[in-house]
Amino acid sequence: MSDPKIPGVRDYDAPAGGWGALKAVAGALADQETVIEGGKTLLRANQPEGFDCPGCAWPDPKHTSSFEFCENGAKAVAWEATTKRATPEVFARHTVSELLTWSDHQIEDLGRLTEPMAYDPADDRYKAIPWDEAFSRAGAALKALSDPNQAEFYASGRASNEAAFLYQLLGRRFGTNNFPDCSNMCHEPTSVGLPDSIGLGKGSVTLEDFDHADLILCFGHNPGTNHPRMMATLREASRRGATILAFNPLKERSLERFASPQDAVEMATLGSTPIASAYYQVTIGGDAMLVQGMMKALLAMEAQGGGVLDHAFIAEHTAGFEALMAQLEALDWSVIEAGSGLSRARIEEAAVVYAKSKAAILCYGMGLTQHRDSSGTVQQLVNLLLLKGNIGRPGAGICPLRGHSNVQGARTVGVWEKPPAALLDSLRDVFGFEPPRVHGHTVVEAIAAMEQGRAKVFVGLGGNFAVAAPDPTRTFAAMRQLDMAVHIATKPNRTHLLVGKAALLLPCLGRTEMDMRGGVRQSVTVEDSMSMVHASRGLNPPASEHLLSEPAIVAGLAETVFGRDPLIDWGGLANDYDAVRALIAGVFPSAFADYNDRVRVPGGFRLPVGPSDRVWRTASGKANFLVFDPKGGDPRRGDPDVLLLTTLRSHDQYNTTVYGQDDRYRGVFGRRDVVFANPDDMARLGLEAGAKVDLLAAFDDGGARIARGFTLVARDIPPGCLAAYYPETNVVIALDDHDLRSGTPAYKSAPVRLRKHEAGLN
Incomplete structure (x- = not known):
């Protein structure tokens, strides 16, 4: 149903996978200038003595396959194992204001971060600082808060079990359950x-x-x-x-x-x-x-x-x-x-x-x-x-079907804004402090707290928070109101450029890199979407001698905030991940008993899954049939001119990371500024394929939520429905438009109106 007159849009008749996938892998390796080493790296992906793919959470067949990676996994590996470097010298050549005019692809394509950096508002640039100064600045910002709940500890699903466990321990030792995480935005x-x-x-x-x-x-x-x-x-x-x-x-x-x-x-x-x-x-x-x-x-x-x-x-x-x-x-x-x-x-x-x-x-x-x-x-x-x-x-x-490789594992080990009482009791018993009991913030609630000045410090363990979140009109402005933002990351992204009073970039090791702590090559663990836990060990030399692992950075922050902590040996844990796993087993004895022994078995082990054994840990003690009771109402509000937009990821993309401009399975090449529409809807609205259109949030009284200059492409999609790429169309998704129980934004059903593009407007 493609129109040959639309540049970059044509029919793609080949199957998924096949030679197209191999060609795309070769292109990704070449683009990231890592063809030889990247190829070697791929051969160790998802292997018993190798590293877990930093892509999706689909499990491995007994974790023993000799050739178990896919096109998008290869792109994720190439993106991390790139030889490109975002050094302080690179940042010296570009102000933050200039970088904000770049595309998301261009920002991340600068390459791997190499040294800790702090934002200098006088010069509008990030500049290198030593690690001890970086920890000192971050710790000072946290200690200056009058209430622990003025801090937000965001976690991405890329973090290992060990890093995620230490992270939630840091936040709860600090006194908050504010753990907005990427799960809030997906599952x-x-x-x-x-x-x-x-x-x-x-x-x-x-x-x-x-x-x-x-x-x-x-x-x-x-x-x-x-x-x-x-x-x-x-x-x-x-x-x-x-x-x-x-x-x-x-x-x-x-x-x-x-x-x-x-x-x-x-x-x-x-x-x-x-x-x-x-x-x-x-x-x-x-x-x-x-x-x-x-x-x-x-x-x-x-x-x-x-x-x-x-x-x-x-x-x-x-x-x-x-x-x-x-x-x-x-x-x-x-x-x-x-x-x-x-x-x-x-x-x-x-x-x-x-x-x-x-x-x-x-x-x-x-x-x-x-x-x-x-x-x-x-x-x-x-x-x-x-x-x-x-x-x-x-x-x-x-x-x-979970997305990020350890989003499920991070939740299992405690990154949860609504922790069950049993988890908090166990933390108290193992560590000897009373964790906070009040529920913390989801992503949507954290953004609202930033807007209102109730959240002043943001710590991000990976991810591209502001771009992944809905409603950039509000989200970007909220980030700019912070007293301090601390970003633990492998590469720069747009969120890092939304600076408030102060911001830090703390560069960490990637999943593919060797992690040497205490003179020992460490391994981390992850949980896939079927509750299998297995080890991951990087094999590449670090992208820079200045990189620290995520567990070491979290522990370094904790040592700065708590000083000589009588209850937790943060420095010792940073150097011994077996010790971290022993503590996880102590907090979760029924799930992680003998953690270190079991994870050393090739393929790892499966966590307890009650429903698999027909054990139902519900109030009734049984599996419950539940009547559907919709509370969200009709997003169209009965207006026939309102269409529902679902946001999509292209085939050249992983979450907010855009590897390139192609989406070959949908027949789109070299561009992302398209919106797929039903031909009958287009005719009804007086529009035709190839027309330039704007997408307006249907019930936005302020009129600011507009995605401009998209090209209409006719596609076999149900009447009343549209589809366009994420995150470009996040602008039409209101922060308050979400699942009423979980708070997950309604990225897949945004009510919008189509109108002909108004030239000259940005």
């Missing part, structure tokens, strides 16, 4: 919704379960771009005869067909493997209604002939079935069709496939979790599985 509805349903905010499946599933349901995710190593698993499932159903507003190439770069025959013959057996293009935000339609159809089938529902499982292991059944019986099909954007016939078709399956896995991504009622939507997915007993047996279960 927080999973962390909030699943515990009420099954007693744990994580998935229930293992990688081996995919070998036994005869049906895989894929909701709201694009694995070829966002978790590409999953494609090998889906390909194997398809080739052995499993049925795969895809539910997404846009058809994604990787869920249509895939060619494995590691399959010599497929590559030599230019062949590919079909992935999805059927594609259901649900309207944006319509997943909960779609799933309710499938459940309503299942109940009808059960009433007609029986044998569909697992009554024994429902009776023994669940609660709330009658309430759910009553709600579904009262739900009219016209409401389901309008809410899902699919016909009753198509929904019943999917329900029949599910009814006939023997073991089903349901996978979902941020296409489900970034709406106003996402926590409730996640619970509807669980309801569908519970009807047929598809949790807690081989080949069946729920599979949230």
Whole structure:
């Protein structure tokens, strides 16, 4: 459906993966000037004695594969293992004001940070300072606060378990639970919704379960771009005869067909493997209604002939079935069709496939979790599985697809703004201080606190906080009001340039680099999206002799703030990660017992997952069927001229990091300033393909939230829906527009209006 007259937009007919992937890997290595060393580095990715890929959290097959990395993982490695350096001399040539005019790609492409630096407001530049001065400035800013809750400790999912544990220990020893983290912006509805349903905010499946599933349901995710190593698993499932159903507003190439770069025959013959057996293009935000339609159809089938529902499982292991059944019986099909954007016939078709399956896995991504009622939507997915007993047996279960490589692990070891009492009690018992009990800030709440002057110091453990967050109109201004921002990072990014009164850049080692502490080569650990914990050891020389590891930086901050701490030997922990893991085991004895011994076994170990064993740690002691109770309301507010925008990541991107300007699976090359629209909507609004348009936040009274100068591209997307790239379109997503339970911003369903671009406006 591409228009050949639009520059940089053309049809892409090749499968996902294949020769296109290999060419892109070669290009990424060359672009980062790390072809030879980068190639060597890739061969150690995801190996028992190597490092864990800094990309997605998809697990490794028993962590013993000889060639287990993917295109986007290779790009992530090349981006980190680059030979480009953002030295103090580079910053001397460019003011912060000038750097702010650069693209996000250009800023990060400066390369690896090499020395600690402080912002000099008189010169508008970052300048090198020694580590002891950097720690002293950061510590002084924290100690000057009149209330510990004036500090925000942000954490990215790139941090290891060891760094994340020390980080939460630092914050709680300081006296706050303000731990806004990247999970708040992606899978927080999973962390909030699943515990009420099954007693744990994580998935229930293992990688081996995919070998036994005869049906895989894929909701709201694009694995070829966002978790590409999953494609090998889906390909194997398809080739052995499993049925795969895809539910997404846009058809994604990787869920249509895939060619494995590691399959010599497929590559030599230019062949590919079909992935999805059927594609259901649900309207944006319509997943909960779609799933309710499938459940309503299942109940009808059960009433007609029986044998569909697992009554024994429902009776023994669940609660709330009658309430759910009553709600579904009262739900009219016209409401389901309008809410899902699919016909009753198509929904019943999917329900029949599910009814006939023997073991089903349901996978979902941020296409489900970034709406106003996402926590409730996640619970509807669980309801569908519970009807047929598809949790807690081989080949069946729920599979949230986490993004960053250790976002799940950081939460497990305590980076959580709403810590359970048991965690705080355990910290008290192990360390001898009373942790704060008041819940802290999510990302959205932290930004509001900065705006209002209630948050004065920001410490960031990785990430690109302000660019990842919604509503840059407010977020950027909030960052500029801070007394101090401390950024622990491998590369510069736009958030580092949003300086307030003072700012520090503290350069850290990357996952690929050797970490020598106390004369010993250290290893760190991470948890993948299926609760497997394994070790990661870098092998490259550090990018600079001045780099410190994340655990060492966190410990250095703590030593500055607390001085000679009688309760915690921060310096000792910085030099001995085994000692850190021993403390993690002390705080979480049921999960991490014998941590150091078990993590040294190739492949690591799996944390306890109650639902896998049909152990339900809920108030009822059972898995709960939960009725969908939407609170978010209609984002369009009944206005037919309002469209819903879903934000996308391109195939040349990982989170906020933009590697390049191509998105080849969607047929976009050399640009990102496009918006995909339904042709009928374009005609209704008097617009045509190739037109320049502005996207306006639909209900923004101030009129400031506008994404300008985008090019319309006709695409097969449901009526009333638009799609454009993140983070460029974050400007139309209001800070207050989020899932009401978890606080996750509604990046995937922003109400917008389209209008012809007004030339001359910025």
